[in-house]
Amino acid sequence: MQKLSLCAAVGATLMMSSAVAKSPRYEAEITRTSYGVPHIKAKDEAGIGYGVGYAYAQDNVCMLAEEMVTVNGERSKYFGADVANGPDVQSGVIFALNRNSDFYFKWLNQPSLVNAAWKEQTSEVKALLQGYARGFNRFVADTGRANLPVACRNATWLRDLTELDLIKLMRRYAAAAGTAQFIDALVTAKPPVATRTTRDATAPVLDNDDPDRQSLASNAIALGKDATWNGRGVLFGNPHFPWNGIMRFYQMHLTIPGKIDVMGASLSGFPVVNIGFTQHFAWSHTVNRSKSATLYALKLDATDPTKYWDGKRTRSLVKQTLSIDVSDGNGGTKQESREFWSSEFGPVLHVPGQFEWSATTAYSLRDANFENNRAVATWYAMNKARSIDELQKATQTILGIPWVNTIAADDRGNALFAGHAVVANVSSEMLQRCVDEKYQPLIKRRTIVLRGEESCRWEKSAKAPQDGIVPGDRLPTLRRTDYVQNANDSAWLANASAPLVGFSPLISDQDYEQAARTRLGIQIVDDRLQGKDGLPGNKFDLSNLPQVTFNNRVHTAMILKDDLNQVCKNVEPVTIDSKQVDVQDACSVFVAWNGTAELDSVGYPLAKEWFDELRKVPQVFAVPFNAADPVNTPRGVKHDDAASVQTVKQGLARAILTLQKQSIDFHKPLRDVQKIKRDGGDIPVHGGVGRDVYNAIHPLPEGGLWSVKHGTSYLQMVGFDDNGPVAKGLLAYSQSTDPASPHYVDQTLLFEKKQWQTLPFTAEQIRADAKSSARIAE
Template sequence: MIISRHLTRLTSAGMFLGLSLSAHAFSPALDTSAEIRRTGFGVPHIRAQDERGLGFGIGYAYAQDNLCLLANEIVTVNGQRSRYFGPEQFTVEQRENRVSDVFFTWLNTPEAVNEFWRAQPAQVRDLVQGYAAGYNRYLAQRREQGLPQQCQGEWVRDISPQDLVKLTRRLLVEGGVGQFAEALAGATPPHATARVEHVSHAYALADARLQRFALDRGSNAVAVGSERSFNGRGMLLANPHFPWVGGMRFYQMHLTIPGKLDVMGAALPGLPMINIGFNQHLAWTHTVDSSKHFTLYRLQLDPKDPTHYLLDGQSVPMSKQTVTVQIKQADGQVVPVVRDVYSSKFGPIVQWPGKLDWDNQFAYSLRDANLDNDRVLKQWYAMNQASSLEQLQNSVHKIQGIPWVNTLAADDKGQTLYMNLSVVPNVSREKLARCSDPRAGTKMIVLDGSNSDCAWDIDPKAAQKGIYASSQLPQLLRKDFVQHSNDSAWLANPAQPLTGFSPLISQEGQPLGLRSRFALERLAGLSKKRSVAVQDLQQMVMDDQVYLASQVAPDLLAFCATDLGADAQTLKPLCASLKAWDGRANLDAGLGLVHFQNIMQALQTSGDIWRVAFDPKDAQHTPRGLAVEQPAVAKALREAMLASVASVDKMGLTPQTRWGDIQVASSGGQQTPIHGGPGTLGIYNAIQSVPREDGKLEVVSGTSYLQVVTFDEKGPHAQGLLAFSLSSDPASKYSRDQTEAFSKKRWSVLPFTEQQILADPQYQVQTIGGSLGKAAEVAAQ
């Protein structure tokens, strides 16, 4: 039921308490209830008396906004896409359904899922059971009204806690074996009679995804402490760059259990807790780290049998897991297709033609540290409940459940914290030198699988066998600032470099990404002028500065001023657009921005183009300058400029075209212009977009959930946005409202206190109740 705003202001707290007490006293043990209060942009503030009720409210609210999204992801993680949609269709992530199904059937076996479930504490189980029941409750109600057009079919069903465990396990392997789904599903012994054809385009898509992983799931973060902040307390900017569609799309919410939990922020689908957010005393965020979370092992095969490998001189048979996938045929019939997935003691065999070949001499096995991480939900819930920075830090030290991200935090006392305490294989620098081919470098770690001494080391102080103990990982507590934008831990704060770690954890002396250089330059400039204010952190994202332009634009213009010979007339409009461009990726940016992107993306693949090479002693300012005086660079630049002119002409762009006409986000047949651009150009507001048939660029990932949090004596003050809006249902009024606000660079206050919530002009409240029913029964099995 929807209660009127006037009535709710007067009586909602008392009514909710009465309902809760009544349900607790007279209903069966598995009955539960929750209150969902929505404010501007539909943001739900969910309140319940215990974890079971809170999970119920979260699942119900999430289904109201993203029913079809979650239903689709449930089909994916159960390996059932080929059954319902056919084997040759593609997932949201552009992975062939057949490949996706083999991978997730292998990953989410009943044994693995049940083992994960048994490891969860009671509070987490209650949250997950409640979430499933809340989703199912709304699904039943929506069936009576009619399901949305995009999720009508037998594939939409009630979900169980086990389904949510499968979603969680999918999240865990995103930084590891999840990037090798094609390589796992396609791995077949040489000369096998049932050899699977390697589809070149599938591997090309997989390779593109692998290269793009840090861009699609990157992030920026800045935590400012008492020495720099405007009021002597902590400040935090959270700017995760995540997909705008699919199973990694953030959801905004506020969770409360009176006297126990009060936390607001954003979470990924299927998770009944906050991933990035704030509470009364602290705020935190995550950035994708550069640590390694898996290693490959090169296996020396037994010459007599390519499904046996030599370990310490002994022939050892690979284990074989038979995976059965239901495939929908052209005539509509569903038939089972069987695949064998082989594994060594180090993990599954992966085969990538031309890179990781399985022949009669060698094969490659992949070991992912997060496959054994059953602590991730417990970890985030502990962080949600932390009442101090020390508690948050201690929980991460003890639980070690963070999968593949850094954590940055600030508190109301003015402390800032950087932690690279994720799950990292325990392979020392010495072991790496002894067990890997130095010619392979450290981009992809390949160890010797014929020697058991090359297995990961075991530290009894670590929360999991084979990973580093938290005490051995980078962390930094300061009162000025810490920042991170997906580089190593090395220069989170240049005043205190973090060095001396295994290359699997962090590497120093490597070039910084352009977003990190921009952040350090901006923070240095702010410290010289004044203390840091809220607007300063917001503008780091919203002024859309293209940092790389500040490093090379003078050289481009100088090149334009030289004698361009026969190309002068062709390049004249390009040079004019570069000169007129202000070096930002705003909606009103003209063709100068388009040409700059095209030119630099071409040059960055051309080898050494810099006038001043990278210097580890001056990592914040090098490399810089285009060496246009060098013939090879000048030639490459001229070719890039001519190619850009041809590309712009082909797209049908005119001198009047603006960036907002090109880069858009679509929902319900409507388009919203989106500012920002590629993070590889040093744009802090990193936005990834892909070409459409009509010549426009459709946003697929980038800036997602934004928050700037400050504190005073009364608690947190937060402003934020969810760039792609709360709902993925095009028919919802919450499907593009925040996207329009993001387009206009309008942040909103995030209502956290009771006074803020009740005073919101869009306030409404819904009280829901019901039984966990099937969700609890399934979970108990």
């Protein structure tokens, strides 16, 4: 990272030409504090964007440059068509071969769509994006391509960034929970070459809340004046995002005097703060459970599978041919083409064994976020907001947040839950009218398959900024003075004592079994307010909040461990698939386990795999789920049922076999098992899988270790006193992706020790912690 000494701050100016002396179009002051956090001050949006682009490039130039290759559909040209674009490459959560990824992004980011999206932006947003691109390019020019980090030094694929590249990136983010989940299904769809039998849908293809399949999740708790030590609001935010690639967060502080003063973290390419705080309020986001996408089942013409009946007449699917450049392996390229097919509802997909394009039926995917280009405008309005009321208005009226809820607290002691995201406008009545009988069971599994007819198009509302989405005043909103929370379940139990009910299932479902993190979050708050968590008092403050949210308790252990300890008494070997498994040793480890995913805990890997097995057989619970008591059910094991006990024992045996296959030794403490691989050495990581632990960490087995791929990312804890925000933060994977940077693992080492950084916000606090300062202009 390029630095200037603090003593040179007053006179230091980086200028490109004599035009700067006249009137620089782009100008920003960048002050770095501890752990490389940039505080960027400018007179206008162009300057803020310029400063963010420059600072971000200092830390992550190669990662963002490579993402431009991805969103432009050029990975096959530079990196090979048959290479898997997965969690260990810069592009993060696009799990597809480069060939399929390229075709998808050529479709998503067609020039006409990108240009239309650019025209939709406000003048402020345009200035922010133009400034960002200019700042990024300025850093590359100043540094020189031969002096960039090794990952992109003199790379043929690195080029100047444009504002339209950033629009493509924003469209990629908007699609992350929709069409981007189905890249292979969209790219490989083609008319059947012969008649074949249509299979009924059998799986929840559009389910986006499984942490093993979907790497985006989060927790947040907002506490109001009735729950805090000083009667002011407190926010705890903990998104769970990838630790590699473009969806890493980046900490920053943005100031335009008299207009914005906001600090927090953002995803790559955003010239605004996505999660953060201001003088008067703090907010975080949680990945929501609402639905921005549905399927449409098209009844095909008996003689032509590219024609369908729309309820009134026969219509033809629209064919579009797109091309990509593919490396020929000899320094040149060749072109490949592929056809995309679409109905009036959206592109046709093909999921083998689930939603197949047959001679009689095809399936179109409609994703509301395909048309949502309002994300930057929404977040910038949030950054400018002067109060939590203005924050709520921004999310509710611009309605450009694609797939997350907003949870906020303010200095007056208010807590807000706002489920204000883009949601397909499909009422409960339409679900009954437009979902054929064979698809009705899938509604509970969160897959919506509407009949492909005109009468079943998403409903329009004059109050919504986009056709076919739910207007903001019909989305879940809850204000409280005790608490609101969310951990990726629906809005139903944002506050357990004031359930939000009566919504279409696409907006917020109810009366269903809650995930362990939701139950744990509510219990954390209830135990604190009732003085039952073993800590002094019964209010939250900034010292006890991390103790109760960051203690790595495993929820399933809380509701099952005593019963499982009983099962472990005098156990005999268990036979699984004709193989006898000795479970006595594992039982000894499990009984001694302390019920947490702490680094020094022994037994968590075994418990995790055992609990995973038990979730497959919910009939073993002694107390089943009860919608009238959703926080405390299900729980317990049926000790009086021999079949259930045997099923539990078989689950333990399978867990042992799974760990043996992964070469994981469950006798070791977690610090020796779960690590993040970084140049210079692996770092132990505490926490457990998100379906069970508030500090959600998701690893993959690699070489006898659990290698962390995503999970707890930007931790933020913000309270308020008479002078404004009092904030602590932690970026689990650190600011920079460059191994040569001093900020490559510095916060990761803090995370290992559960230490937080105090976030300097005022001018005085920034000066006291400043490590470097520079002015850039052109």
